[in-house]
Amino acid sequence: MADVSSQSLSKRLCGFSERAKLHMAMIALQFGYAGFHVVSRMALNMGVSKLVFPVYRNIIALLLLAPFAFFLEKKERPALTLSFLVQFFFLALCGITANQGFYLLGLENTSPTFASAIQNSVPAITFLMAAALRIEKVRINRKDGIAKVMGTICCVGGATVITLYKGPTLFGPTLHGTYLHQQQESSISLLGNADGKNWTLGCLYLIGHCLSWSGWLVFQAPVLKKYPARLSVTSFTCFFGVLQFLVIAAFMERDINAWHFHSGWELFTILYAGFVASGIAFAVQIWCIDRGGPVFVAVYQPVQTLVVAIVASIALGEKFYLGGIIGAVLIITGLYLVLWGKSEERKFAKETAVVISASSEHGNNATAKSSLIQPLLPSSSESV
Numbered sequence: 001m002a003d004v005s006s007q008s009l010s011k012r013l014c015g016f017s018e019r020a021k022l023h024m025a026m027i028a029l030q031f032g033y034a035g036f037h038v039v040s041r042m043a044l045n046m047g048v049s050k051l052v053f054p055v056y057r058n059i060i061a062l063l064l065l066a067p068f069a070f071f072l073e074k075k076e077r078p079a080l081t082l083s084f085l086v087q088f089f090f091l092a093l094c095g096i097t098a099n100q101g102f103y104l105l106g107l108e109n110t111s112p113t114f115a116s117a118i119q120n121s122v123p124a125i126t127f128l129m130a131a132a133l134r135i136e137k138v139r140i141n142r143k144d145g146i147a148k149v150m151g152t153i154c155c156v157g158g159a160t161v162i163t164l165y166k167g168p169t170l171f172g173p174t175l176h177g178t179y180l181h182q183q184q185e186s187s188i189s190l191l192g193n194a195d196g197k198n199w200t201l202g203c204l205y206l207i208g209h210c211l212s213w214s215g216w217l218v219f220q221a222p223v224l225k226k227y228p229a230r231l232s233v234t235s236f237t238c239f240f241g242v243l244q245f246l247v248i249a250a251f252m253e254r255d256i257n258a259w260h261f262h263s264g265w266e267l268f269t270i271l272y273a274g275f276v277a278s279g280i281a282f283a284v285q286i287w288c289i290d291r292g293g294p295v296f297v298a299v300y301q302p303v304q305t306l307v308v309a310i311v312a313s314i315a316l317g318e319k320f321y322l323g324g325i326i327g328a329v330l331i332i333t334g335l336y337l338v339l340w341g342k343s344e345e346r347k348f349a350k351e352t353a354v355v356i357s358a359s360s361e362h363g364n365n366a367t368a369k370s371s372l373i374q375p376l377l378p379s380s381s382e383s384v
Contacts, residue, residue, distance in 0.1 A: 022292045026300045034307035036277035037112035043269035049258040050104045051249040060274025062238040069231035077229040088236040095216030096241025102209035109202025116308040117328035118206045124155035125214040144344035151337025158330030163203035167322030302332045
């Protein structure tokens with residue numbers, strides 16, 4: 001009896017340890033992504049080219065992911081064909097080139113906080129695209145379908161508010177004292193001044209970034225069914241993304257000095273984007289999805305917005321506007337409605353599967369019983 005209780009206690013402790021590791025990993029992941037938003041803005045403010053930055057970022061990610069994809073997915077990786085190469089090319093065009101390009105253009109004209117806030121609408125936009133392509137079914141006669149529709153409306157409304165209404169300043173870092181004021185001025189002179197940007201245009205770019213990201217998620221699903229090697233697909237996508245950015249840079253970035261590092265801070269921002277935001281974050285996210293599920297991973301997304309807001313306020317002297325706060329609340333509310341709807345849909349599907357399984361077993365038993373009482377030979381009327 002004591003052995004049984006000790007075994008159950010050890011299982012509980014192991015289960016708690018697993019959950020604790022998942023929560024710690026997700027919090028660390030959100031801090032890593034939050035740092036990427038701030039670091040990217042620092043790079044743009046220091047004059048790093050919007051074309052050079054993603055080229056170096058994806059080269060680092062490719063060098064980090066390709067060896068793991070090559071050695072770990074030898075048995076899972078199908079033969080490479082021209083059809084797969086074309087699909088990888090278009091995945092890169094949507095998920096790397098358009099996604100990262102629109103993000104940097106939007107970030108340049110807005111702020112890390114609102115870039116992170118608008119990204120919360122990606123699950124709802126992905127659902128909307130999947131529903132339009134009939135990949136996702138919408139049942140408005142059930143509560144899960146209503147929740148997904150209402151969540152999508154909230155996310156679209158929040159993104160619209162952020163785009164069209166900036167509003168008054170609700171909060172801005174106020175530093176008192178000569179020393180703190182000098183620290184703020186030196187920080188702003190190092191990182192650049194973010195004022196005087198086209199806010200509406202920046203938000204439109206960020207919406208394009210979210211649309212590209214959602215399209216990449218939707219179009220990636222059928223590719224992974226035919227080519228079930230996720231690391232390899234990501235590596236090929238990064239490879240074609242690098243090629244596409246290099247072609248664009250060849251026409252639009254003629255200054256050879258743009259490819260040089262002018263300070264240690266510039267090198268740091270690129271290394272952070274490549275190693276942390278692309279390489280390490282991808283590996284951690286895969287582990288968390290495998291252990292905790294996609295819903296568990298997605299619900300942590302708003303934490304990133306909060307962390308970005310705090311870090312950007314300290315590091316960049318960023319201000320908070322009424323329109324951004326209202327839009328962020330609407331987007332986060334919509335995110336949770338969509339995720340709750342998806343969770344309820346999965347529960348309903350499981351319950352339905354159990355009922356169907358039970359009814360089929362009951363039917364098989366009834367058929368077996370009836371076959372036992374049937375005569376082995378047909379009657380005279382049946383034979384006629």
